[in-house]
Amino acid sequence: MASLAITKSTPETERKLQFVPREPKKEANETVQKLLGHYYNSLSSIDTEFTYWYTRRWDELEGIVLTLRRAEALKSAFEHLTPSIVPGEKLVMQKCLNYRGSFPMPWVAGSFLLEEETQKAASSGKNVLAAGGGNVTDDFGNVVSISGKFGLRKEEKAALRRLAESWKGRSVEAITKQVEQFVPGAELKNKLIGTKVTFDDSGYTLVQGRETMNLYYPLQFGLQELLNLLAERCAEVAGKAEGDGVSGIDRFYYYRSVILVLEGIQSWILRHAELARKLEKRENREDYKTNYREIAETLEWIAYEKPQTFRQAFQLFHTFHIAAVNEDPICGVSPGREGQILYPWFEQDIEAGRTTEEEVLELLEMQRVKLTCMDIFASPNIVGGANSGNTYNNLALGGVKKDGSSAVNRLEYLILEAGIRCSTPQPTLTCLYDEKLPEEFLLKCVECNKTGTGYPAWINNQNSIQILLKQFGHEGMTVEDARAVAIGGCLAVAPGVFDTITLNGKKYDIPGGAGLTTLGGVLSLALPKILELVLNNGYDHRVKGQILEPHNRIFETFDELFNQFKAYYHMVVDVLIRFNNIQMDICRKNNMSIINSFMKPDCLKKGLHNGQKGYRYNSTLMVISCGTITMINSLIAIKKLIFEDEKYELDELNNALLNNFGYLTAEEVGSFSLFDQKKRDNSSEFDDIYRDCLRAPKHGNADPLADDILKQFEDWLYQDVNTFESLYGEKLHPGQFVTGHHGPQGSVTLASADGRLSGTTYTDASMSAYPGTDKNGPYALFQSATVWDHTNSQSSQLNMKLHPTAVAGVAGTKKMLGLTRSYMRKGGQHIQYNVVDSNCLRDAQQNPQHYRDLLVRVSGFTHYWCELSKPIQDEVIARTEYERGV
């Protein structure tokens, strides 16, 4: 009998496990390895330096125009950030004092910092956060654990508490809560969060992100010229409405604010330059001395001037990336098509002999270490539950140029090589697959996949262009601009534009981001949980409460049941979007973006920040769902067993689900892992129905019954989500990528009709098959996954696990590219791989001390195995492992 409850092997057998290793990988140079070693040995840390100086300046300026107050606070925070240069680094500047670190932003949300319980553990406790890697899950010595993940110096705890208390009643979160009580549906919204039908108050927990940056202005003008241009614009618009009676005058405040934050960033750069000069003077070792001098020279130049060399451009790029990330609790502000953005400097330096490819590689590898060191500190739900602390600095490769020709360049090969030599979670890589890309480049991408990094993910470039044209056509998106697409965060297809960089008289079109965050809207909707509510007349047996209005229907046909699912879905989104719109509105009014917004078109042109629709593309917000295939497989089983074969009554099935098919609950077992579930003693009452649920057709086997239900759902979803409106007055769009939500949302969902047991993870991604249920090989899975139009939804996601022997050697590399190409040609939007022997993962569970650097692709992100929770680890182990048929 096929089983979704997978038997756990004994520790004894696991200790003896033999496994096929991934193909040999190259290594970074000694300096980079040392820097990476520092990361491996570092703890996830927070401090309050940025937090303090932001708050203090904010309080000093009570009563002034909010935009200016925010800018002054940001400026002060950057001016007071202690510079740090770790010996050996060439690319410098980091998020905060600690090499691996982050800091809280209680002006956005901070109530969790005042709650002892949430200070101690993330939302789902031990089932979400692993004790391995750098997670600080317990207090020790003079270090206290915050939110079950971060370490804080004990002597700083009083300051953290004081800061959190000082924002009580005035943070975005607090103001939102004051307003929310007057919004119809507040009680229902809280119930939906309480039951985890939705995951969080997403409008303020992560304010920006899952978008791509745009570095055009700093790279083309340099800071000083940019400041001069801004001063001119300030003078031009001061006190003039120029036909805009609502926000015309605001332009002056915005330009002034950009000047203020740029001065703060300039000061932050110069503090690092001063430190480098001091270290140069103190240093006796010639190589160290030279290194500090070069750092100082680079920083002293970019603090004022347009970059002239690759190193200067790269440092400026990195500096502004960190600056943008420090503006808000941000997840997934992605560098975009870095290799194409920085190519002008690379090309000219290589041609002039100013640098070598090895030197560039070293810098690229150092960027990987620097970005991996950067943590995110947001609400415990976000930090622990959703993404395991991942920051999603997605770097896109490939795609096409403005004229439609391949955009691949030599620097992108080096980015891949750096990703192979220095395999780290950040920046994750995405290949924008297009038929026009050179075979050699695509094979290089596969070579990178085969080292087991999980990156690059593969995104269908032509699909993505279609997605952008559908989503932003009414805002003026052209085919040319759509070709500037990049990936924001894990998988958002982010709108872009091309701008022209002039370097030494030569012109280059470089792509950059041009759209709002995609972190608003509704996320992440637990589809199997909504189906559970349908089967239980809106009642949640886990929390013992009526969540949705009872439908009081007896379903005579499958369509009636399916329609009720759709009705509940619509009801849920209708309530949640109202609150998200208000949350985001309060955020844009009180906590507007200045740093990130000024860099993207057309904020500087319009004089408006992104909360005022300063960006060119604003139709970015989505309704993102989780557990698509668990829900689809459940519908398939219901249709087959109840309405077609009439083998069971719906009540019988529901009774079996409520009784977890005779298994103990995950709470009773003490584990939410799909490996650990145990049957109740002497319980055979539900064996038959359990067997039949497991045997019912499943997604991923090219089964017409299953595929038809998926297509029906997807076609309806696109239409339904489009009926909702964001706070920007734009349509919402469906998104079908989630990160780690399938773990925590699975943990609160009862058993489902597909045979999944209560509390265990949902199917990962949105197009993946449930582990072990895709029996007909990868091409059958591709057939099933592409029965609907993937351009109707943002980046529907497919994870695939390949055994190393399936893709071994040069022939294996070509086979893997063929596999990928096959899915893309069928219209698949996204595929990503884990190339690993599952026994290797089992061994890593038993002997984590030997696997500090083991990476796996989870769901839209690559992460260290040892920092993942056990349920997620077990879900990755359980995924179908393709050995043949590839």
Add this chain to the structure above:
Amino acid sequence: MGITSITHADCDNFVSLDVAKGICRLSDQIILIDSEVCSNFDQIPKCRNCKFFSNDDTEELGICSGREKQYWVDGNYRAQLCGEFEGI
């Protein structure tokens, strides 16, 4: 104030890696913040060493009167970037 004992994190030769450890620039070695400091200890400016800092011993946090508006401050904060810092 809270914990005011001298640690490696107060030394100008120290590069912070995380809340527990860092690198000593003199030895190039990783050291624990709370391990004993050596004779080369080089005190960085901290708020508690500033003439504008005051606190009564019962409070964990003190007051900074160095800027236009008096405000609370943690005596453990680094002060090398504060324009108003005056060592005592």
